[in-house]
Amino acid sequence: MQSEAFRDIAHVGSVELFTPVPERTRDFFVDLMALKEVHREGGSIYLHSWDDYEAYTIKITARESAGVGRTYLRTSSPQALERRIAAIEAAGLGGGWSEKEFGLGPVYLFTDPDGHDMGLYYETERYVAPAEHRPSLKNQASAFPGRGANVRRLDHVNYLAADVPSVSSFVADVLGARATERIVTDAGETAAIWYSVSDKSYDLVYTSDWLGARGRLHHVAFATDTREDILRAADVFLEAGVHIETGPHKHAIQQTFFLYVWEPGGNRIELCNAGARLVLAPDWEVVTWTQAERAKGQAWGLKTIESFHTHGTPVI
Template identity: 55%
Template sequence: MSELAHLGPVEVFTPRFDASLAFFVDILGMDVVEQAGPSTYLRGWGDYQRWSVKLTARATSGMGVLGLRAWSPEALARRVAAIEAAGLGLGWTDGDLGRGDAYRFTDPDGHVFELYFECERYAAPPHLAPAHKNVPGRFTGRGCAIKRLDHVNLLAADVRANRDFCVDTLGYRLYERIELDDGSEAGAWMSATIAAHELIYTRDAYGASGRLHHVALWVDTREECLRAADIWVDAGIEIEAAPSKHAIAQGFFLYGIEPGGNRVEVTTGGRFVYAPDEPVVVWTEAERAKGQAWGVKTVPSFHTYGTPPVE
């Protein structure tokens, strides 16, 4: 078992705060939890923590801090010791809204993470209280009706170095990866759970560091992904890749660019890995050239676009 429980929450920077906030609230259907300074805290109706996305006004787009929750205080202490031994620790912070003390660090590419254990569970107000006690909130049905944060894809100058750090130091399981003909690694799909992926690294086409590829938000069915595409078209949201199915990890997807410039995915499905000795799936360059699961070619921008923009 990994000493990490799961990935998230995530902070997203936007240079067009009002337009981005309207996208996340009115179009994606997330709820505002709290406003604090330049940031608004948001949640999907199925997030058990108080929030899963922190939208922050900045001069440019990209990712701020990505949270990781440990299984226990003891697991947190052990992972902090491992991160410090790797020389990538930045030190302790007071945490964030509804979270206890957190340890801040970077991956080899410079993305900023916070590792924590203590956090508040979401307590729904009366108008959002669910009928059943085993779900945190009521299904709102607003916009795309996002349920929860699912995964984050980070761009990296060196995928293998970041993958090794996540597996060896943080304790992630590597489920799938892409190895090119020259032996280099173009992508790595990892998880702390049985889900096919929670944290992904893909190669930055420009060799830049610390950039974001996309943030993925979960809905329960493929039909909801299709409905999200209709909602985006009517709202004038740029669709980068229309709904289809990934070959890697088998997830169903819709990709678009929110008003602040960040790529956002609405996703569902994907394989689950139950076997403790599951072999790592290695995809070749020729196999990836075939496109996605149903033969749909990957759009070129998917390999080149990220945030913040490259100068």
């Protein structure tokens, strides 16, 4: 059943990545993924994907170890922001306000039950392209870059969690997201679950951490326009010496065409194209996959590579 709070969160706005090699991580996203650097502040580098309407898409912050920093979620209205804050505070996970976030108005800070940092906001700064990147079509944020992977926008974040059922309850009941697909073990426990806050089939994903650790990252995904963009990106990464972990191929779950690589800091990055698959049914029933079904591999038979179940950041 869809929560009455569904759509209080409009979309995932941006995400912060920690990396021990910030300049190399920056060059990966700028030179190979076609993002643009738009700002530097306090040891962080802010990058913008070409059709993101907000001031930036990803924040790169220098840390000793790779991993995920804060994920920023934009609400659909000031009233929706107030409702979600009340729910978060009732859950005992609120962290107060920040007034110093680049490109954003006041941000309400909180953590999910697994310790991942997040922030809710409504007020945001719109991206205004400089003259050299002004688009020919006024309904896109910036000129089409025509290089590298040409990623259009941030698509989703996949977190590792020690207790997926506990986090799932929070994401559904407190944030108001709806589950679309999940993996259930033979013991009946949820091992991974995909959540949507919009008509997209998923925006936030939680996967069981095989080490039982908290607050780690599985991957951050960026959307391309076409499958062909991903095929070309594979050649771009190959020539650049980037570690290609798996793909290009098609997932069985969510039917996403994918390519996984590791950026220089060690974080797993996905390039994805979900095509025209949307979840429009207000009474959508969660699709459940068993361990046996997942053991068959991906949609076209590719077996899931071992590192997909053993690599997360920070590395332990």
